[in-house]
Amino acid sequence: MLRLGNPRRRIGIGLMAMTFVLSIFAGRLVQLQGLDSKVYTAEAAKQRVQGEKLPARRGSITDVNGHELALTLEAREVFVDPSEVSADQRDRVATILAKELGTPKEPIAAKLAQSTSRYQQLAAAVDPVLAQRIMAYDLKGVGSKHRYRRDYPGGDLAGTLLGFVGTDGTGLAGLESTYDKLLAGSDGEQVIETGARGQRIPMTRSTVRAPVEGRDVRLTIDRDVQWAAQKAIGEQVRATGARTGSAIVMDVRTGRVIAMANAPELDLRNWMDSPGADRVNRSVTDVFEPGSTNKVITAAAALESGAVRPESLFTVADEIRCADRVLKDSHPHPTERLTFSGIVATSSNVGTILATQKIGDEKLHSMLQRFGFGAKPGTGLPGEEAGLLPDWKSWSGSQRCTISYGQGVSVTALQTASVYQTIANGGVRVTPQIVAGTTGENGAFTPSPPGKRTRVVGERTAREVATMLEAAVSEEGTGNLAAIDGYRVAGKTGTAMRYDTRCQGYCGYTATFVGFAPADKPRLVVLAVLQDPQEGHYGGEIAAPVFKKVMTFALKSGKIPPTGTRPSPVRIRAGE
CATH class of the missing domain: 3.40.710.10 (DD-peptidase/beta-lactamase superfamily)
Incomplete structure (x- = not known):
């Protein structure tokens, strides 16, 4: 004579197992939404909220009559997101960028090969016209940012007196170094929220701290x-x-x-x-x-x-x-x-x-x-x-x-x-x-x-x-x-x-x-x-x-x- 199991027993065991699993989920939810919520909120904000430096325009150095001996011009930084460039496109992208930037192809190709990287600088400060020409190729992963570059119209005129700045815009020698703090001003910052692919999320917060432009220095030099x-x-x-x-x-x-x-x-x-x-x-x-x-x-x-x-x-x-x-x-x-x-x-x-x-x-x-x-x-x-x-x-x-x-x-x-x-x-x-x-x-x-x-x-x-x-x-x-x-x-x-x-x-x-x-x-x-x-x-x-x-x-x-x-x-x- 076939003897059937007790269904109440099976149901009880199932309910106990479900209760145990649900209690684990509940505990985890309490941890995530209650105890550790601030931690995960901060981590999410780090991924979503992006800060970008707004460079200040460096002040000019002029002669006694106001003629500029050192001045700041508009420029663009050219960069690439290697993760956005597919392997079959790297050679083409490197060839185009090397030609336009006037640099060897190999260093650019090496940066493009870093597929896990999201940012690689290709040029710190190029002419805006050149940057616009590069962007016209519509190369995926290649972008540009607003920057400034230092220029000296006279070439070597008062060269050792004026001094020079480094690639980061900091005065390294001469009057550029002595009056660096005055000339440099202070950079601003813009904070925005972006998605997984770097696109800006509409209707999200955006804060801007405007840069303070550097001051000019007038010399006694004629x-x-x-x-x-x-x-x-x-x-x-x-x-x-x-x-x-x-x-x-x-x-x-x-x-x-x-x-x-x-x-x-x-x-x-x-x-x-x-x-x-x-x-x-x-x-x-x-x-x-x-x-x-x-x-x-x-x-x-x-x-x-x-x-x-x-x-x-x-x-x-x-x-x-x-x-x-x-x-x-x-x-x-x-x-x-x-x-x-x-x-x-x-x-x-x-x-x-x-x-x-x-x-x-x-x-x-x-x-x-x-x-x-x-x-x-x-x-x-x-x-x-x-x-x-x-x-x-x-x-x-x-x-x-x-x-x-x-x-x-x-x-x-x-x-x-x-x-x-x-x-x-x-x-x-x-x-x-x-x-x-x-x-x-x-x-x-x-x-x-x-x-x-x-x-x-x-x-x-x-x-x-x-x-x-x-x-x-x-x-x-x-x-x-x-x-x-x-x-x-x-x-x-x-x-x-x-x-x-x-x-x-x-x-x-x-x-x-x-x-x-x-x-x-x-x-x-x-x-x-x-x-x-x-x-x-x-x-x-x-x-x-x-x-x-x-x-x-x-x-x-x-x-x-x-x-x-x-x-x-x-x-x-x-x-x-």
Whole structure:
């Protein structure tokens, strides 16, 4: 007899099993919707909510007249979502993109092969027209974003002064680095909700924080004078086979730098291809022994002390013993009687030493300090050096002589130009200035405060030194190649032995000329310096012509007329 099972028992077991399973589901639902709901909501938002940076436009750097030296242009970033590009289309897409972007095909193909990636950058900043042409191919997975790119219209114009930015738009060198925070502004952000394929979900939240544009920086540089200075120093560096060169133009009354040129100069559009040594502003970073241009400080110290007058006579041989060394004059000559003015005009080393002996080491050291030696000029430019000024108590027997004519101390080109600005300005030093001002958030221009004014020597001393420097540019002086028709010019040559780490000693020369015009009513200072020239090495021969070219252009550009006066006669030798 067939015995059937108890259905109630089977139903009970089934209900118990279902209850158990449903309790597991219920517990899981409680966990998901109750205990862990915030966690999963956040995870879902991460996948759905996308933030995008809205880049700020970087401010411009302009010359004193508002001409843009560095500016920001519209650009596009080109990218690809490799997961959207099918394997059979990768070669075609890579070929098209390589052709349009002008880059090798292989790196693009490698990025397309990363099929698990959702984003690969192909170009950081291309012209909008090019991006539009690429998008016209309607390549699946390829897109573009709004970006900016930095441009330098002048190419290498003031290259090492301006500096450059990296691929992320951050200032890396020069003024681009110094004023990076001001120029950069602050990026904004846009937040949207997207679907699985990156499409925006309609009617969902969208928040935008607008970017704050960077501010502009206006320099004291005059674009035209900068061009003339770069051209003149660059041509002379090439003509003489010099290693490097610098040229500076300054406004006598304000201390403003009108031009700061270096050779070789940095091409800002291809800065990554240049050696590191060519990316620094040599006018403020390279230190050298100034040579005879330093004699103006010795002259000022001697006159200021009252120990010497311009007409004071000295018996000058062509050599002199200092401690254990016999030092030669700047040029061979029979023993002669020179006035102190004649010593400066003919750039006599021996005569300068004789004058220094009347004032002593401490007073000379003090005067060097007052003219700014051993201290940074104060422009705030990156890499600005203070040079080297040994304490007078540590001077050796021969150093007590050589420092008087510029060997044994070191300076930068800007420090040397500042010395002559002080003499030309009646003995008042004005801290050199390179930034004229900046724009504020409302676009209004805010000028920089004027440079600090410091009385270094008396007005009479400055005037007497200026007269000596004018004689140095006369037919009897060493700087006659710097003379400019119709203008009174004052200046000084400098030819110094050059210390070089390559030879671990003195090898080669530094040739310099620095001066101002019009001599009786000074407006501009111009300096030209060449390092290690191979064709000639005297400052009066190879640096003075650069001074003449640059000063002539700057005077005409600034519409500075001749004064129409004639220089006072200066007695060079006894009996004249």
